[in-house]
Amino acid sequence: MLKKILIANRGEIAERIIKTCSRLGIKTVAVYSEADKEAPFVESADEAYLLGGPRVQESYLNSAKILEIAKETKAEGIHPGYGFLSENAEFAKACEAEGVVFIGPSPKVISLMGKKVESRIAMEAAGLPLVPGISRPLKDADEAAELAGQFGYPVMLKASAGGGGIGMQACSTEAELRKAFEGNQKRAVMFFGNGDMFLEKLIEKPRHIEIQVLADKHGNTVYLWERECSIQRRHQKVLEEAPSPFLDRETREAMGKAAVEAAKSIGYSNAGTIEFLVDEEKNFYFLEMNTRLQVEHPITEEITGLDLVEEQIRIASGESLGFQQKDIVLKGHAIEVRIYAEDPKTMYPSPGKITNLKLPQGTGIRHELGVTSTSHVTPFYDPMIAKLVIKGRTRGEAAARLEEALAQYHVEGIKTNIPLLSEIVAHEAFKSGDTTTDFIQKNIVKTNTISS
Known part of the structure; x- marks a missing residue:
């Protein structure tokens, strides 16, 4: 079993992981931002290291710094918790390259399942039942409207690379769908760097x-x-x-x-x-x-x-x-x-x-x-x-x-x-x-x- 783990997260989930590691006799390394220097998880870990400023880009999303600390402290694995880098395929790949165990699935699987269109295709091939919809990005708002007419309203417009409800909107009319397409596509580009959108029939009262x-x-x-x-x-x-x-x-x-x-x-x-x-x-x-x-x-x-x-x-x-x-x-x-x-x-x-x-x-x-x-x-x-x-x-x-x-x-x-x-x-x-x-x-x- 791994003997030393760096926890690339904060707050209650960092505390949660530390608790299990402590019970198993695994040493823990916490990383923290300037805003979290007095947070409980920093004190709870066996070692703790400052990442940078309070903003996530300066700290909990600074994958290079996190890996640098992992190597310096001889941490054998990194537990990403949830959020931040937990579903970042590039980070998982970087861990592999540095010989550090990423406590999660392979980068290939993370990448596949992190994209709504690609994951839909994979699950369709696995035989899972799918909500009526398309398994490729929409060309434009015109195609979205055409397909919605086939599925029947209401429909759910989604950003392919989305999460946390960002880029997602239920639409009950064509006018609402056309307006939502442009706005949600822009949000998807802003938050995920990917403006691909797809469409599903909305299951009511699910x-x-x-x-x-x-x-x-x-x-x-x-x-x-x-x-x-x-x-x-x-x-x-x-x-x-x-x-x-x-x-x-x-x-x-x-x-x-x-x-x-x-x-x-x-x-x-x-x-x-x-x-x-x-x-x-x-x-x-x-x-x-x-x-x-x-x-x-x-x-x-x-x-x-x-x-x-x-x-x-x-x-x-x-x-x-x-x-x-x-x-x-x-x-x-x-x-x-x-x-x-x-x-x-x-x-x-x-x-x-x-x-x-x-x-x-x-x-x-x-x-x-x-x-x-x-x-x-x-x-x-x-x-x-x-x-x-x-x-x-x-x-x-x-x-x-x-x-x-x-x-x-x-x-x-x-x-x-x-x-x-x-x-x-x-x-x-x-x-x-x-x-x-x-x-x-x-x-x-x-x-x-x-x-x-």
Whole structure:
């Protein structure tokens, strides 16, 4: 197993990786920006090195500097966490060139699955069901309008190299589509350097359900059940749970087997997630593959008893999976909410200094924390400061514990989205499992001033 790992990330995920490494006796190297010099993860690591200024280009996206520190500290591997360089094929390739193990899949696979059109073609070849659409970039807005007429409105326009909802827009009319094409193409070029756009039929009132897979380098691949991530805001996940309250056993197993076949078909290794849209009749359609650890991975850990970071490290070290599909038993129900430093009404970031932090305690509560009671939340990075993970024997028990825990969660000095989360989990639609992707728009937006 790897003996020393550099963590090319920050905040709660850096802390999360350090925790597992410490348990396994693996030395850790943290890298940090000037804005993060007093962050908890810097203190938690065995060694810590300054990358540069506060902006990501000066620090967490400075791949050359990160690799330089890895070599200087004799780190054998780099764990990229999520975001930043985690799905950067060029960085993974540079790690290979320097003899440093990238804890993730191969650069070739990262590149393939990072492009929506190419990944769609690959998954079509693997036999996965796809949303009606095209498997090549659109020529222009005229072609988009012609195809939309064939599919029938509404349609979803997407940037091929997009992520985080950037370059994505639902369109209900031709006029709306033509306007969206130009604007989203410009955004795609700005954010990703790639203006390729493609089009799909919009599945109405879907659920966003993803399958976690693990694959070693010896041909063994398993799925670790599913996570439902349907409660979203501007295509960003807000609350996730495992298992889905919607799926039956037959659909769950069919999706799991499809995800395994998909991973095998592209020679995947390490942890990955196949994301699906599921309609009201439980038909499922491939959406995309995330070639990294997911923010919501703790809920899978809670229902399986596995440590996904440990499994990532073991796979990257060349070990075989220590279990088979039949050994993975689903136990209980887990829900995760993301705690953001943001105004709960506008959903805009709310940076500042935390003056007091009181965390809920009790049975089935797990905290993934990137701050302390005196931390300064900077405006330079994603405003997520923590995750609250709740485990129960049943969904009802987990939901009740979550509602109580949120009532006890206390943060002073900055605004957070805790009021919004409390409103979501108290809603009857959530309690009944009616959690389609329009949940917030349908049940929450009408009762407050959040901008849609």
